[in-house]
Amino acid sequence: MTVDRRIAAVTGSRGAIEATIHIFAPYQDVSLDAWCRANRLPYLQIAAGGVDDTKSLQFPGAIPSLDFTYTLPPMYAGRADNVRILPPSGYMTTSDQKVIFRGLVGIDGLPEINLGRYFNRIDGANHYVIDASDARNVVEPECIYVGGQLNFGHFIYENLARLSLLNWLPDLQRLPVAIYDDLPQRYLEFFDHYGFAKQRRILVPRREPSLFRRVWRLSSPMYRKSRKVPPLFWPDALWAMRSTVAHLMRPLPMRRPRYYLTRPNAQWRRLANEAQVLTVLDRFGVQPIDLSSATAATQIATISEAELVIGTAGAGPAITLYAPTDCLMIELTCPKFEPIFSMFGYAALMDRPFKRITGRRATPEQVSAAGLPPNTGSLGADADFVVNVDSLATIMRAADDYLKNQSTRGAQ
Amino acid sequence: MSAADDQFNGASGARDGSLSRKNSLLQSWCSERNQAVHEIADGRGDISRTLVLPGTSKTLPIRLSRHGAVLTQLSNVSIDPAGFVATSDRNALNLRSWCETVLATGMRNAPAQSGRSNGSSSYLRDVSVECIFLGGAVDPGEFLTFDLLKLTLLDWLPDLHELPIVIYDDLSVSAIELLDLFGVTAERRISIPRAASKFESVWMLSPPFIAARTEEPVSVWPEALWAARHRLAFVSSPLPLARPRLFLGQPVEGPVGDSLRETLGRHNVIDIAMKSRGVAEIVSAISGAESIVVAAGGVGALTLFAPIDCRIVHIESTRNGAETGPAEFATVIGQFYGRISAMELTAADKSGFAILGQIFVSAPHMIQ
The missing domain is CATH 3.40.50 (Rossmann fold)
Incomplete structure (x- = not known):
């Protein structure tokens, strides 16, 4: 790994009973699309996105309607080999000093919040200084990273919703999902109902990054690029989430x-x-x-x-x-x-x-x-x-x- | 017509076009006879959208009313091809479409013509196993829009997943292929002649569309459309870098047809029905389409499976106008949609060709 600059930091809970040494390094932000193509890895796009739509929400009575404008996101799946994924956000770093996160996390524009203790600073356009320490946990089987937020709302729209894409990508349906090891039982039940029973789940630690030998990333059907532009929504995913558990x-x-x-x-x-x-x-x-x-x-x-x-x-x-x-x-x-x-x-x-x-x-x-x-x-x-x-x-x-x-x- | 007919199809039910109200009456009727009814969706409110075609001034405001979804199990009934169910206690129900238009023509005449509701016993087929009745229109577009989509209701009732599904034996090849794609394979199908048949125990499914009287909006159960897209998602292909432009429908004849073919050819529009081997291949191509030109013919209903950002241009038939289907699908799903009338594609008025040109010039074609 080429590391231009290293900054050691000590973090931990109050009283510094547990301390973690972070090694930070610069990474260039690239899209999954660009990285997969550059590395000749599979990248499957199932919706182009980029189109706006406006809905008008009504309510009974003489109450003004509320307009909602959203943008169709591009929907895709891409495979990455030998990459490190930072919990819980899902930011992915590569051995060629790239960081991949756009369209893969809840909101693109807030790396300092998404990355938490793994964030150091933004170093110019598309360059981030973030944690670069080696991952001790290694995931060998080919899998689909889902992760999992502990907040129920984020879990539903940021994590679970991605599985809808697999309806369009039947070849990936055989793969297990990688999820965090501390998700509550009632969250795990959602995976059961969406076809990912216990034997199809790989538990990865939330406390530290994991190295994935071969992992598929699914784009998010519901996310934001920033708070300044309309949110992105792929309606097919929402409806597929319903019909999958209609029973x-x-x-x-x-x-x-x-x-x-x-x-x-x-x-x-x-x-x-x-x-x-x-x-x-x-x-x-x-x-x-x-x-x-x-x-x-x-x-x-x-x-x-x-x-x-x-x-x-x-x-x-x-x-x-x-x-x-x-x-x-x-x-x-x-x-x-x-x-x-x-x-x-x-x-x-x-x-x-x-x-x-x-x-x-x-x-x-x-x-x-x-x-x-x-x-x-x-x-x-x-x-x-x-x-x-x-x-x-x-x-x-x-x-x-x-x-x-x-x-x-x-x-x- | 009995009092029960009036309950289901007469003043109380059909007048407001509300399947919800009919569901309620049906619930009462069935519960009196210990027949099962499962209502999985109610039908309140409207869906309004102004359909637009980018690059043109074409706009089309559409309002759909929303109805519910019901499954009901009936015992010892006969069903005729018009969708009338005659019960052993001499009632007749219209469970094909809950539709007043059909009611006016069919309900009034069909039982008397067929003699089924007055005790006649000359049935062509007696189905003794518990089953789900689908029947099915001969026209493949009608079959998809009004019959096939009913099967999405079964997602809500897994207990029925093993039951055989009864279809008419004269369905089109594409209808059969659609059934296969929906998971209703040959071993699960019971084919019967298109005539009145008796059923010991049969499940009836409410339709996703009800074509109302001309002054009323078409009524829809939107979830069926999305569930069908979900069901056939596995057929779709990842998007190619250059998304296809497709022509769907029967060839347009005469000089207008020549001009249309020339215009479409100039803009790289492919006649997918002519080049494809079957429905799966057409759906696969449609699932990535940038634009689709739909002409008369049932295959146009396959725009249901087009991407949300697809531009759909519907060439209205001189005889029938635009069939129920693509516009209603676009209203629910959010696709771009516009119509070109046959008049706009004549030698005297070539404005339709200019509009087609505008659409394709403004379309992105390549994935960004």
Whole structure:
């Protein structure tokens, strides 16, 4: 390896009980496409991308629509040999001092956040100084890298969604997937349902990079280049994710449920006036439900019956991917936080009715009155918040009228 | 017509075009008779989109209404080719299309003509095994759009995956190939003559499209379209560097046909149906197409499998206009779409040829 410059750094948990020596080196950012072609490795493109589309999200009642513009991403799979993958982001470095990540991570434009302790600095256009230490863990079998974020929403759209591409690439369907060794059981169940049972999973450590002898990288059907341009969305992947597990969805009951997705263990972005919100929702037959510890099959089956779902913006509402396509969606969110690849994006692509209610930052008194423990979030968008319950009641009334008018299943 | 007919097809059901409402009535009817009904999707709301054709001023606003999806199991019934199901208690249901247009022509006449609903017993075939009825239109485009897509409902009910599927014995070769591609291989098919047949236990699947009265929007269950694309994804090929431009449909005859062929040839458009050996090869080519020119003929329905960024130019037939299919697919999937009327391709008005030129000049053709 050619290393122009080495910087030793010591990091570790408080008290420096565990210290890690990082060796940093410069890497040039290249696309997987360019690198595969330069190295005569397989690269299979299945969608060209680059085209914009705009959807208009509606909601019952005289409420203005919300426009959503997205871009079709290029979709591809490429093979890389003898490469190192940095956890958990999936940045890939090569022995010829290249780093490959565009289209392969949640957002291209934030290497310092994506790379975390493996990042040192940006050294001019397309050049990054990042960790270059040798990988102790070596993955010998040919496999597909999926990794896996611990945040449920990111896990669904950033990791699991990639497996949809394999429908278009049947020759790769025989390969195992490489995933991180600390994914919760309920995440592993999603792999089971998508055809990757335990014997087809290779566990790799999240704590350190791994060297892969022969690994396939699948482009992301849902990601961002930066926050300044429209997000990228490949609708085929989203629909394929649904139909692959359609057998887990339930036939609709005569009386379809209305759910409020609770977050009892949330440590930030909490709804400080949840008690008042629940009182309003109860008037409209909405049941609070905590799906966060349920099995994957139960989560999918439960949400597949709903006629209305209310969720607080965050990881949990990612499960609405599996809700009926006519299900009404209401997202409660705090200022400065408007997630794309969850209720909002899924509603846009499935033409679901969608309404976003943006609250205001909760005062310390409101947080205290709600009995919430200290907020451990580090970002401005992690603030606890309150929503206007009168506005919520108005929106719920419009939704309720719509559902009653449309319903053929008797009064709710 | 019995009271039950009125329930399913008369004032309460057909007037609002809502499969959801009919589903509910069907649910009640079947539960009274201990017959299974599985509703896997409801049908609320519309899907609206203005279809555009890049490089041209062509726009086409489309509104589709959304309906649901239902599977129902019926015992001791007869089914005739018009889709009417006559039950042993002398009711007749229209379970082919839940369609008032069909209802007006078919429901009123078919039972009386066939004599099936009044106790006649001259059935051509008696199917005694539990099965799924598909039947199927002779026209391959209609078969894909109105029949084949029904099979996507089975994704939701794995318990039915082993059941045989009943089809008519005069389906086109391409229809049979599509069934193979959907995993319905010969050993799972039961072929029956296109005539009324009796079934001891049969599953009926609701259609993905309901062609409504002319003043009403076509009704669709969008998930069927995406599920079908997913189902045939394995046939697709990785994109070539130069994405193909394809012509799909029957050759246009006469001087207009000559001019059209000359125009398309100049822009490297390939007549895929003429050059391909079968449906799989056509779908494979379509899955990477940059542009597709669709002329009259059932094969145009295969644009369902075209990429989301594909440009689809639909040449309307002088007799039938544009068939249900490509425009509705584009509305759901998001493909670019525009129509050129037959009038725009005459010796007197050659504007259609100019539009074709604009489309191809503006198309990217090469992957960036």
